[in-house]
Amino acid sequence: MLPALDTLMLVFSPEGEKTLHVPARALFLGAVPHPALREWPDITGWQPNKALADAWERGGFVRIGDLGDQRWPVVLVLPGKSREETLAWFAMARDHLAPGGTVVVAMPNTAGARRFEKLLAEAAGEVVSLQKHKCRAFHATESDDFKPSVFDAWRAGLLPQDISETSFVAQAGTFSANRIDPGSAFLAEHLPRTLQGTVADLGAGWGYLSDAILRRCPKVESLDLFEADARAMTCARANLSAHDRPIRYHWHDVTTGLPEKYDTIVMNPPFHTGQVTDVDLGFRFLQVAMASLGRDGELFFVANRQLPYEGVLETSGLEWRITAEDKTYKLLFVKQH
Ligand SMILES: C[S@@+](CC[C@H](N)C(=O)[O-])C[C@H]1O[C@@H](n2cnc3c(N)ncnc32)[C@H](O)[C@@H]1O
Structure with a gap:
């Protein structure tokens, strides 16, 4: 309580x-x-x-x-x-x-x-x-x-408000409402341009990563955003309105699983519940993402370097590797066979 x-x-x-x-x-x-x-x-x-x-x-x-x-x-x-x-x-x-x-x-x-x-x-x-x-x-x-x-x-x-020096809007109380999250920016910067097929963004927030996926990756056929915060979803609709590929917005608790499988999943998973660090929430996102990859599906996700996702990946039996890192973040890649 x-x-x-x-x-x-x-x-x-x-x-x-x-x-x-x-x-x-x-x-x-x-x-x-x-x-x-x-x-x-x-x-x-x-x-x-x-x-x-x-x-x-x-x-x-x-x-x-x-x-x-x-x-x-x-x-x-x-x-x-x-x-x-x-x-x-x-x-x-x-x-x-x-x-x-x-x-x-x-x-x-x-x-x-x-x-x-x-x-x-x-x-x-x-x-x-x-x-x-x-x-x-x-x-x-x-x-x-x-x-x-x-x-x-x-x-x-x-109401959604402009994020300075960007063309995005976000509402007070949503994740990183005043700036682009540096972890998401790191992921966007290292995202392969070859991403393709049906794509899901888990914990999509106000849509920064989703926008980066659609801008950078011409082979993406459709994009599904999954996000728990209804206000962030509203902002994401505004932030992605200029894109013309099919986009679906799911007000959804990712920890309960996803309704379908995807060719590609991209995420910057949360690791806080309220003000409390909750690494298990990130682990649950990872489990759900891995379970939601279709045949030959690929997952790309960013994490703070100190977060021990490797343990979960080791026991998954899937192929995985770190594809980029700097002093704060690592980008992890996982492949389903
Ligand atoms: C680290 S942020 C990433 C935000 C976004 N992808 C970006 O481009 O910056 C994680 C997001 O996951 C959302 N989230 C937290 N718990 C969730 C859950 N159980 N189901 C779905 N989304 C959740 C948060 O509201 C937040 O927007």
Whole structure:
């Protein structure tokens, strides 16, 4: 269970001093299931991450993709890790708050909870706060003290924004939203121009690698992007709109496997879950990629040099080698027979 979510639930505990009643209806931004939420009469979750969205639905909760102009008397917010994204989620919460409604936020102290509480107070006036589990939960109720201009400035983070010195856009909170990831750039630079056939990009983000594949490799017939972050997928659609080869966009949790096999797979696999290093996630990507190569299929992936993918490759029985490296990255090639 997430400590921040446990702390958030304390705001609705019947015993506390600074607590609120369980509302008749609530929206949860960044929704993650919690046993106490099962007792709530009507809670709707919004969650851009596919793995977490699936977990929310598996928990029996209602999920919404497009919030439209709906409003709720209580909006819970469990923000991600980027400052711009967190402030944008405050603005989103405000936009979907019914008159006189309450925004409730919870964050770990290490994510800057105190600082964000102060920022919310600048926009909303009085904020009530409690601390537990090395996290803070704080809430503000809509009143004349709410300052629309502050929320307006934060709302920009809800839209794709230009990445400077490139023709790409990315949204706050998506992977490497302000710059091209150097690992992906290393992979793109060393990608053979001979890549061909049906191609998949796993963990495609906002589409930098996919764009490089389509630019560099004329024999690529079609490209499938698989990405867990729905916002990154939206940006990828914009970033790849000028290409005329068939492209499919899959909002998909790669760890669950792929629906079909490919001639070529390219990836810069993730190795973080939230703020925590999670090498197993990268290993799982590698296993899924190897299992999804068709006959004579080829996999190209980049990794930080210290990440021990070689162990997984050794036990795979597939042909593999390192085809490029510098002081930070290595490019690995795997062939299916
Ligand atoms: C290292 S980034 C690579 C991004 C991109 N390929 C690029 O061109 O820079 C890894 C990506 O994997 C995505 N990701 C993380 N876990 C995932 C999962 N379980 N399924 C699909 N995508 C995932 C992240 O959102 C992130 O966009």
